[in-house]
Amino acid sequence: MEPVTTIDGRAYPFGQKNVDTDVIIPSHWLKTITREGLGRGAFESLRTDPDNLFDSAEFSGSPILVAGDNFGCGSSREHAAWALLDLGVRAVIAPSFSDIFSGNAFKNGILTVVLPQDAVDRLAEVARTQPIHIDLEQQTVTTPFQDRFAFDIDPFRKNCLLNGLDEVGLTLAQSDVIGVFEDRVRAERPFLATGVAA
Amino acid sequence: MATTNPRTLYQKIWDAHVVERRDDGTCLIYIDRHLVHEVTSPQAFEALRLAGRKVRRPDLTLAVPDHNLPTTARRDAAGQRIAIKDAQSAQQLAALEANAPAFGIRYIGDADREQGIVHVVGPEQGFSLPGATIVCGDSHTACHGGLGALAFGIGTSEVEHVLATQTLLLKQSKAMEVRVEGDLGPGVTAKDLVLHITGVLGAAGGTGYVIEYTGSAIRALSIEGRLTVSNMAIEHGARAGLIAPDEATIAYVKGRPYAPKGADWDAAVAWWRSLATDPGARYDKVVVIDAAQIVPSVTWGTSPEDVVPITGVVPAPDSFADASKREAAAKSLAYMGLEPGQPLNAVEIQNVFIGSCTNSRIEDLRAAAAVLRGRHKAPGVKWAIVVPGSGLVKAMAEAEGLDQVFVEAGFEWREPGCSACLGMNPDKVPAGERCASTSNRNFVGRQGPGARTHLVSPAMAAAAAVAGHLTDVRDLVC
Numbered sequence: 001m002e003p004v005t006t007i008d009g010r011a012y013p014f015g016q017k018n019v020d021t022d023v024i025i026p027s028h029w030l031k032t033i034t035r036e037g038l039g040r041g042a043f044e045s046l047r048t049d050p051d052n053l054f055d056s057a058e059f060s061g062s063p064i065l066v067a068g069d070n071f072g073c074g075s076s077r078e079h080a081a082w083a084l085l086d087l088g089v090r091a092v093i094a095p096s097f098s099d100i101f102s103g104n105a106f107k108n109g110i111l112t113v114v115l116p117q118d119a120v121d122r123l124a125e126v127a128r129t130q131p132i133h134i135d136l137e138q139q140t141v142t143t144p145f146q147d148r149f150a151f152d153i154d155p156f157r158k159n160c161l162l163n164g165l166d167e168v169g170l171t172l173a174q175s176d177v178i179g180v181f182e183d184r185v186r187a188e189r190p191f192l193a194t195g196v197a198a
Numbered sequence: 199m200a201t202t203n204p205r206t207l208y209q210k211i212w213d214a215h216v217v218e219r220r221d222d223g224t225c226l227i228y229i230d231r232h233l234v235h236e237v238t239s240p241q242a243f244e245a246l247r248l249a250g251r252k253v254r255r256p257d258l259t260l261a262v263p264d265h266n267l268p269t270t271a272r273r274d275a276a277g278q279r280i281a282i283k284d285a286q287s288a289q290q291l292a293a294l295e296a297n298a299p300a301f302g303i304r305y306i307g308d309a310d311r312e313q314g315i316v317h318v319v320g321p322e323q324g325f326s327l328p329g330a331t332i333v334c335g336d337s338h339t340a341c342h343g344g345l346g347a348l349a350f351g352i353g354t355s356e357v358e359h360v361l362a363t364q365t366l367l368l369k370q371s372k373a374m375e376v377r378v379e380g381d382l383g384p385g386v387t388a389k390d391l392v393l394h395i396t397g398v399l400g401a402a403g404g405t406g407y408v409i410e411y412t413g414s415a416i417r418a419l420s421i422e423g424r425l426t427v428s429n430m431a432i433e434h435g436a437r438a439g440l441i442a443p444d445e446a447t448i449a450y451v452k453g454r455p456y457a458p459k460g461a462d463w464d465a466a467v468a469w470w471r472s473l474a475t476d477p478g479a480r481y482d483k484v485v486v487i488d489a490a491q492i493v494p495s496v497t498w499g500t501s502p503e504d505v506v507p508i509t510g511v512v513p514a515p516d517s518f519a520d521a522s523k524r525e526a527a528a529k530s531l532a533y534m535g536l537e538p539g540q541p542l543n544a545v546e547i548q549n550v551f552i553g554s555c556t557n558s559r560i561e562d563l564r565a566a567a568a569v570l571r572g573r574h575k576a577p578g579v580k581w582a583i584v585v586p587g588s589g590l591v592k593a594m595a596e597a598e599g600l601d602q603v604f605v606e607a608g609f610e611w612r613e614p615g616c617s618a619c620l621g622m623n624p625d626k627v628p629a630g631e632r633c634a635s636t637s638n639r640n641f642v643g644r645q646g647p648g649a650r651t652h653l654v655s656p657a658m659a660a661a662a663a664v665a666g667h668l669t670d671v672r673d674l675v676c
């Protein structure tokens with residue numbers, strides 16, 4: 001995974017609330033067996049409007065998306081994160097995210113920034129004409145107008161993003177601890193330890 | 199971990215699965231059961247292969263295709279596979295068929311009797327157990343919470359993480375109790391109950407929580423009804439739903455193919471009986487609902503929270519206090535082609551879908567068939583299908599003659615799968631047309647581009663088929 005330190009550039013002033021994963025990537029795009037190429041399907045239903053943000057000359061390819069409350073609600077499909085990534089989005093700023101979406105985004109190196117509604121509104125306004133700057137190390141979002149918004153992020157996630165660490169690899173390094181737990185389950189709750197044979 | 203503090207069901211299951219607790223509160227949680235289907239797994243297996251990684255516990259993993267398999271016949275008279283027309287669907291099925299044996303995972307094939315929707319198959323096979331942690335790359339994994347399992351949907355990177363390590367890194371959610379006291383009225387089902395709860399909490403009301411459903415109305419539900427309720431926990435934003443295992447749960451699990459046997463069974467039962475929330479345990483939030491207030495319910499909009507009683511009318515966007523909800527409601531109404539003030543029970547429908555992991559078990563099919571027996575779908579209903587949740591449900595229904603009831607009523611009787619729940623396979627609702635659907639999501643385009651979904655119970659879907667419009671099933675049968 002590529003490390004994330006700063007994200008700079010134009011931002012889609014999107015702002016819609018309760019944008020669900022079917023809007024981010026409709027289900028007919030889920031038939032792929034790879035992660036690439038989903039950007040074309042991102043926000044497909046909105047992109048039938050010729051004046052949509054995502055295909056506008058000004059915003060197309062922006063690395064930041066300024067979204068509304070409860071972004072990414074709905075299904076657990078990770079294709080939503082892949083679609084955003086393929087579209088070029090590296091960070092999403094919103095007042096809140098669905099839990100599953102923000103987890104999926106993180107695992108694909110997309111930073112999800114939670115800020116209060118008024119800050120998000122301000123950023124959406126600035127985004128119409130100006131770039132936005134996100135500094136993960138400093139945990140700030142700033143604009144050319146001297147706006148400065150600090151955000152919280154889970155320290156584990158921050159570390160993984162800054163260093164481009166792969167979560168599976170990190171956990172595999174703890175195989176022994178997992179093995180000890182499995183031995184305990186075999187002794188205490190054998191009925192959970194017995195599975196199915198192939 | 200020995201503790202004397204009273205604990206919730208959620209806390210007890212959580213504590214029993216902590217492999218390691220980190221300073222920031224994140225826990226490495228052991229996963230007991232992993233269900234894998236064809237849509238969210240190919241990229242996970244691919245990543246394992248690229249990194250040269252193995253599946254840690256193939257024996258705790260079960261693979262079954264369901265999401266985009268066509269629900270038409272899968273084998274011809276000679277037993278030869280009928281090719282899937284959609285090349286991408288065929289490719290996803292082929293990927294799972296190859297990946298499961300390559301990684302040593304038990305695979306239920308597309309034409310096996312046990313095949314079905316992951317969330318129907320898991321409980322039916324005794325693979326899903328009370329007190330277990332269960333994950334699947336599908337958000338309605340919450341379904342298994344009806345058995346008292348901590349079950350939730352995960353993304354593909356997490357699928358990969360579970361395959362490789364049998365664990366997930368998680369932060370504990372808050373605990374909410376949704377207590378439903380009293381008796382459900384005649385004609386009011388588990389689906390109406392959970393639609394009602396979704397209307398009360400809102401689509402984001404459960405965000406950050408695991409919800410335990412309690413109270414006499416929940417206790418009185420069959421296990422299948424409990425699976426229906428827990429299935430939709432995600433529709434009110436919760437990570438998972440839970441219903442404490444009781445004697446009914448134990449009776450349901452007993453004797454199923456993968457259920458514990460012998461001494462293991464006795465140990466399991468003893469543990470399951472100890473899981474119920476202790477008296478005095480604290481929830482972070484409690485919502486109390488009066489079961490007697492619930493009537494057969496239906497959605498009017500494009501969020502599952504857009505619930506009204508069938509006796510009600512389409513709400514006016516102005517009636518919502520929140521500005522963004524007003525805007526969303528106006529958009530929903532435009533998409534749905536509905537006018538404020540329109541009585542729901544006069545809304546004409548052209549399609550009926552009985553199926554999905556919410557409502558495709560045998561009791562659901564019996565409830566729908568009871569309404570349809572001796573009746574026929576209305577002329578305006580162009581397409582009506584029943585898609586059983588599994589091959590075993592299908593066989594059971596056929597043994598009871600339910601398939602005949604459906605066919606005589608003008609329904610198509612299909613092979614098991616997700617079908618029109620998400621319109622990935624050819625089962626789609628045409629643009630601009632309405633569908634009375636027993637599934638769990640009415641999002642824009644969920645059942646096909648431009649499709650208009652009204653979520654209802656199986657009995658209500660059957661009643662709508664007969665009437666040709668949404669209607670109160672109690673007028674037909676009560």
Ligand code: SF4
Nearest residue numbers: 338554555616619620
């Ligand atoms: S029936 Fe629908 S909700 Fe259930 S697993 Fe299939 S697609 Fe998901």
